[in-house]
Structure formats: C-alpha cells, structure tokens
Amino acid sequence: MSKRTMIHQLRPSVLRTRGAVVAAGMGAVMVVGAGAGVASADAGKAAQPAVVDAAAAVAAQADAQATAAKAKAAKKTAKKTAKKTAKKAPAWVKPVTKYTLTASFAQGGAMWSAKHSGQDFAVPIGTQVKAAGAGVVVKAGPNGGGDGPAYGNAIVIKHNNGKYSQYAHLSKINVNVGAKVKTGQNIAKSGNTGNSSGPHLHFEIRTTPNYGSALNPMAFLRSAGVNL
Template identity: 80%
Template sequence: MSKRTVINRLRPSVFRTRGAVVAAGMGAVMVVGAGAGVASADAGTAATVTPAAAVAAQAKAQAEAADAAAKQAAVKKAATKAKKAKAAKKAAAWVKPVTKYTLTASYNQGGAMWSQKHSGQDFAVPVGTAVKAAGAGTVVKAGPNGGGDGPAYGNAVVIKHNNGKYSQYAHLSKIDVGVGSTVKPGQVIAKSGNTGNSSGPHLHFEIRTTPNYGSALNPMAFLRSAGVQV
C-alpha cells in the first residue's frame, strides 16, 4: 500500500475524531449554558415572586393595622365629641347672671347690712350692666318693692325655672320683663342698679326653693353644680 493511500485513509478518521471532540465540547457548552440559563431563571423567579409576596403581605398587615388604628381614633373622637356636647348642653342650661363682675358679699354672710344673714350672692357691677336670666323659665315677680319681697331689694325680678327652683335679681335700675314672660338662659331681663338697701352698684342674686324670701339656697354652689364657672 502506498504512503498516499495510508494518509488518505487516516484523514477521515482524524476528521471524525476531531468532529466528535468538537461536538462533545459544544455539547458540554450547551449543557452548561442551558443549566446556567435555568439556574438564572430560577433565581430570577425567586427574586421577583417571593419578595413581592412578602411585600404584599406586609402591606396588607400595615393597612389592616392602620385601619384598626383609624377606627379606634374615630371611636375615641366620637366619645370625646359626645362628652363635650353633653357638657356644653349642661352648661348652656344655666349661665352667670352677669358677665364681668367682682364677687362681694357672699351667701350666708353676716353683718350690719342685713337683719339676718345674707340670702344671696352680690356681684359688683356698674349701674346699667346687662342682667341675664340664669336659666330658662317664667317670670313670676317683677317690679319695685322687691317685686313683693320688700323695699330692701329695690327693683327686683323672680323667675320660676323648669327644675322647680327660682332665681331672684335685685337692686335693679331697669326691668325689661313682666310677670308671665318666658325667658331663655342668657336672655337680658334687666339692668343692674343701686336701688333698695344697697351700699353701692351691684346685682343681688338668689336661688330659692319658692318664689318668696326665706327659701334661699347657696347660689354659687347651685351654679357650679350646673356646670357654670363663677
């Protein structure tokens, strides 16, 4: 056999061997590449889906917590509002008989000014100060001579209130209501003065259990119990 023939027979074998090696190499590369691609896809899925689910769960929990907090705050706000409304309603039922004043002679105080102990609370105010009804009711006395209680009171007004109590306003310079008039809390009923047995301009204010002298209660304690700050 000639040398050329041997070489020619060997070439296909070498080429086949080289082809196999190359193919095997490419296969390895393809397998490794494919594996890397799959692993990369799995990692990407884990990075995208799992954290997203956790974030969604956290957001839901935070939303539920915020909703619960909002409901609790709303309940607390409603309770506070109701409490304030109740207090305002109670306070509005009764008011101070004058706005700006100086407290002078007090209830049950003794002294030469009175034959018995003082039956009311004095509010020192200038003549002509607006005198207001302390609560809603009907005027049962109005006029000079204490409206029938005696000259020591000067011009006076007595109001019967819805709770059965009476309020009296004395030493007035002017009376703006008459017997039978219905009044509201804070309504101006007279002007303060210095009439009757008075040592200076002031309003004498009483709370009574009847319309007449001799049935007085402590007016300051009564107003405070009704929510009025005096």
C-alpha cells in the same frame, strides 16, 4: 348574399346591442346604488340629532340628581350641626359677665337683719343682667317685686327644675310677669335701688318664689356646671 356573409354582418350588430344593454343596466345599478347611498347618508344625518338629544337629557338628569343629593346632604349636615349646638348650649349661666364678688351667701353683718340671703356681684349701674336659666317670670317690679323695699327693683323667675332665681337692686326691668325667658336672655339692667351700699346685683336661688327660702347660689351654679 350567402349565409356566411350574413352571419358575419349580424355578429357585430348583436354584440353592440348586447353591450348597450349591459352598459345601460350597469348605469341603472350605479344610479340606484348612488341613490341608496345618499338615502343611507341622509338617514344617518337625521338620526344624529336624536342621539345627541338623548345624551343631553341623560346628562341633565344626572346633574339634577347630583344637585338634589348635594342639597339633601347639606340639609342633613345642618340638622346635625343644629343638634350638636343645642346639646352644647348651657342650661345655666352667670347672671352677669364681668363682676367682682362681694357679699356672699350666709354672710353676717350690720347690713342685714339676718344673714345675707344671696350672692352680690359688684358691677356698674346699667350692666346687662341675664336670666341664669330658662323659665317664667313670676315677680317683677319695685318693692322687691313683692319681697320688700330692701331689694329695690327686683325679678323672680321660676325654672323647670322647680327652683327660683332672684335678681335685685335693678335700675331697669325689661320683662313682665308671665314672660317666658331663655337661658342667658337679657332681662334687666343692674342698679343701686333699695337697701344697697353701692351698685351691684343681688342674686339668689330659692326653693319658693318668696324671701326666706334661699339656697347657696354659688354652690348651685357650680353644681350646674357654671364657672364662677
């Protein structure tokens, strides 16, 4: 066989071998590429839950902070409201709510051995009697609480400003000596005990706890901002 014939026969064989090698190489590349793509996709899928969890945690923290801020604001508002209410609360009030004014302070007449020492509020028996101001009970009981039988059942309260208030002719006493009372607190029920011409509350403002130191109670209450 001549050299030329041998060369012609070898060339197709070599080409086929090279083609097979190239094809195999491309297949390997394609396989590796596909594997890399799958691995990359799997990695992306694995990363997604972490991102979602982080976002949820941030949202939960934001909600918690917002809730805490709202609670703090509500507490602050409640505190301000309580402060305003405390400021508006009156220091002095009327001893009874519904009444008819009868015998007034310093009024003269056969009913009294001297001029009238207080202000009378005509009310039905059993009407709630309130502390005109905050203080401490220093007298409470029959015989005017120690001021004499003309007052019947009576109470005397010492107030923070050094003045005293007296409530007389009561049908029932709801406080004891030494008790601390608040402005407007129910302390007794009105009656007709002692030297009384009919159901009413006898009310005094005094400079001492005892009879004989009375001031004009209406003038005092009006000066304290009480409308009568």
